[in-house]
Amino acid sequence: MASIDISNLKKTKKKPAGTPESVASQITALFEKDFSFGGSGLADEKKEYLYLELGALLRAGVDFKSAFELVASGQKKPQDAALFNRILQDVVEGASFSMALKGSGKFTLYEIYSIEIGEESGQLQQVLADLAYFYKTKITQRRTIISALTYPAIVLSASVGALAFMMRFVVPMFSDIFRRSGGELPWITQKMIAISDGFGLYGGTAALAVIVLIAVAFYYRNTLWFRDYASRIVLRTPLAGPLTQKIYLARLSNAMRLLINARLPLLRAIILCRQMIGFFPLEKALAVIESDILSGVPLHMSMQQFAVFPPKMIQLIKVGERTNQLDAFFEWIGSQYVAEAELQTASLSRIMQPVIIIILGIVVGVIVIAIYLPLFQISSNIQ
Template sequence: MPSIDISRYEKKKTSKKIEKSSKSSLGELLNKDISFGSTELPDKKKEYLYLELSSLLKAGIDLKSSFELITADQQKEKDKELFAGIQKAVLAGSTFSQALKDTQKFSLYEVYSLQIGEETGKLIEVLSDLAKYYQSKIKQRRKIVGALTYPIIVLSTSLGAVFFMLKFVVPMFGDVFKRFGGKLPWITEKIIGISQALQDNFVIGLLLILSVAVFIFSSRKTEQFRKIFSLSVLKIPVIGNLVQKIYLARFCNSMRLLINAKLPLLRAIALIRQMIRYYPIDSSLATIESDIMNGKSLHQSLQQFSVYPAKMVQLVKVGEETNQLDYFFGIISEQYVEEVEYKTTTLSSAMEPLIIIFLGLIVGVILVSMYLPLFQMSNSF
């Protein structure tokens, strides 16, 4: 195992402030965790905590000293206070898992995994698994964001250009054509009509968009909205399957971690219900939990729901028969993660030229429709 540079954690006696880096890369800015109304610690900070803590404990450093080193490495005051509070609670006699729970910054999924690790003497192993889980989650999110960033920028810029032409350029041409009079080409009349409709209904359209955005934001957590939205997304070609695989990968990875931590199957399912807020999986887990309590096997219960592919169900069946559920859930998760990464990259590569061609045609049609009457007028002289 590579050595740990403890010197970077040490506090300077001459100053209580920790030196901040003068520059931050664009990549760090784009990958920064953004949360709206969430009280939990961001995934990047959770990954850091579990990775550093498992490394320090493996090196033989006790929990108190490990937290002192981790706290000293924090640049933000609120992070220092959080980790110092956890350390204080542990020194006062609380278990590490209970100290995390009391902060309300960590999910029950993590709390109970760590509690099992403490009870079985496998705390370091559970910490390592949690670090890997968040590393995988962050890596997957970065790849998806990276693959879709360029197409979204191109689409947004192109739509902005089309909007500018319809809102400002076309009306100027329209005023010129009215002065000259005469019959305009069919396509020119249609483009001017669209531009005029945009002028007349711009404020109403803007208010409508804002109203829809407010409605979605306010009702996004209701069960009815989640059901309609998730089922609608699933029906979208390519995108629906991609979203399904993303959440299945998270479900399988969570099951692997909890089962590997020796958590009972029913307890693991109950915790995952609180963690994965994807309606098709979330709603199915209540039934699955009830089925298992009534004597059904996990794979028999899973196969009732279309969100779980037949191949996944068969692998779960093998895992149950061989008593290696955590291993097979790990395999399924890795397969889905690789599939999502491949499909995202392929989708991004296909979208870029299609967006450019489609919006290029729209801009071309607008320009031709505006210049066509000018060509007709020049030929008439």
């Protein structure tokens, strides 16, 4: 197919910032934005856009230079446009696309070696499509979780704030009235006043301790001992543990499918997945699996010694090894875990909402009862 020159195509004009359409799009973009807190990599949304658009343009017969220029022109941030233009300049000067990505320092080895295999095998377009699908799945998982947990998180935060306000200001105000009135207070009122007094005395210290713990966790977040300890806690947490396991198993399966489909050796695929998976139990398991495969142990037999891999997944990989269809079985496993993770996330959201409301109602009801019981006694004594 002959190459298509699109260098002379005109860009579409943007709508004025004050139009209703632009305001709505800005609000939508705010919720879909991928925030980066000090990370050195490129946002997942931008990687998906790069691989999807570049692959589509190459399949349409556009030459690489024109296709990449068009992708770079779609970047809104100057630093992103500069990054893409620098990559294109490296390619124009003779570097391969994979080496240009590596030189930018913004892409993982998983992406670099996948594209390198695609360049060597003449399947770059397929590799780009697979990478776009991988990041699309990853983004969808993250957005599903955020969407499902946003409402419960807002309700929980508002509830904690309201209870803290009542315990810090409302209950002490009534406790002064009760103390001046004299008489024996109901048991529930005494306990509520004691909790309120403790909140006033130690609330600031407790808040400071929480802030210190968060700061320590943030500081040590990349150390092996902290990642090991934190992952153990997460996996043992009801509901959240199985959900986290399925999300990372789906990510591992999709990555293995892509690498094996790109004709990368199994051992090399495992090494790359270990470097990019970002979940300590899987990283630890894959490090041992690498050594076992070098010793001639089949993949499914090496996976059996780790509880992070479910028996069903191991059996499917065993069949994939015997039939020489590991890529197909990893694709099936990944799609299954993605569907299960989305279903479990939605179920978790549906469970959390009424539970939070019920707990909040019980706590507020106890506080109201503790406040009004002495008021009833005071009114009866006056009569």
